[in-house]
Amino acid sequence: MNMTPPTTTAVTPLRPSAHFTSHTSWLNDPNGLVYHQGVYHLFFQTNPFGSTWGNISWGHATSTDLVSWTEQAVAIPATDEEMAFSGSAVVDTRNTAGFANDGETALVAIYTSARPPVGEMPGLQAQSLAFSTDDGATWTRYAGNPVLDIGSSEFRDPKVFWHGGDDGNWVMVVVDAVARKVLFYTSNNLIDWTFASDFGPAHATSGVWECPDLFPLRVGATGETRWVLIVSMNPGARAGGSGTQYFVGDFDGTTFVAERLTASDDLEEYDWLDHGRDYYAAVSFDNAPANRRLMIGWASNWDYANETPTSPWRSAMSLVREMRLVRCADGRHRLGQVPVIGEGHAGMTISEHTIAVEPGSRSTIVLDSDGATDEQVLVHFDRDGDSASLTVERGSSGIVDFHPRFAAPNRVPIGAHIASPIDVRIVVDATVIEIFLADGTQTVTEQVFPSVALSRARTQQ
Ligand code: FRU
8 A cells, every 4th residue: 555645736527437436535445245135235445534545444335237336324434443454245144143133134244354553563454244234224343353363464355155055154265465375264154264275375476465256157158167266466466566366266165276377477377357557456246146246346556546636536446347257269267357338328438349460560449539638548459470469558648647657558468369350348437448358358457537538439550
């Protein structure tokens, strides 16, 4: 977390429409994504008293269509004793924790109690519960908190889900952040937890590991299932700063085994959920209908998150993305991500392109304001021998001088599984650009801060 004060006073007048922002405050990771009785709940790390990181609490927003969000009252406020760091929420249908009275169903949030260091005493991070028996409107901290304390100051971001049928149990994935490990615990009641196994360090390890997730997905139409382990890492990710990697493998209820682990230290060899600079801490909804696996990421980067030129809000979420698992021509399983856009949502520009990527000729998609300003974003496609790449240039996109690394281009090698011509879909929503290549098997998310919306997308040879 970079607490440097902003160096610029200019701010963009724009605010995204379908990418959730808090009305007046700071926002980082999505938390507690859960579907319950027709409503999607999005909790988020927020500072109720400001637009930089601090006083960390769980904000709350709701939606019935995943595109229009309504901000609600803060759900779990910071107290004098603790901040409420990232975590998840579940519907305790079987009332395993005993929080619901007759006729009620409890929603249970599992969050990290983060206590700052005091004098000689180190800080502490431990896992705690809060529950709601009024469908998410109000939340009560569990009196027996914390429920999982291993005496660590780097133990956070629990993601909990039910594994198995009626005789199943809860599973928690949580990080030992500095050890670069995901830890797995099991429980029958959300209160008593037993250590099961760990995973890591593996692949990208230069930063701390944060915000894990684990879920099963069918492989295309094959009927086979694989498990996907999501691990965010900051700093040192592929595009610099914060980024999210994933591992495909198997999970038997206690242990995760990755099917492809490479010893290479080349960051490009790993599987990244997104290749842009602004997609972090992505996690999925619990209990989503029709078995859909829906994720939201935080569309920012700890490199400059506290300095982005917006006011009084700061930072947006990504669009909701539906995850698929695809067996690619090279035999590897990759996530395919489809944005949930809704029907003609006002304020977003959505364009589709078919880009031939040939040796010696550069194709460029220009995103601009149709003549209203000179501000633009360029997305170049190049081929050098066998390797194709995409480069996002946002150096002339509007306000860029608030951080030295913001204006630099982001060059992204295009996966070898993607052949020319490439289907490209671009969603622009005020300050967030999401690029989907080849059925979303590669995505690139980048923030911009123009003075007028980049409402036009055209191809230039
Ligand atoms: C990730 C993160 C989490 C932590 C939260 C604090 O962005 O650092 O590990 O719980 O933010 O706001």
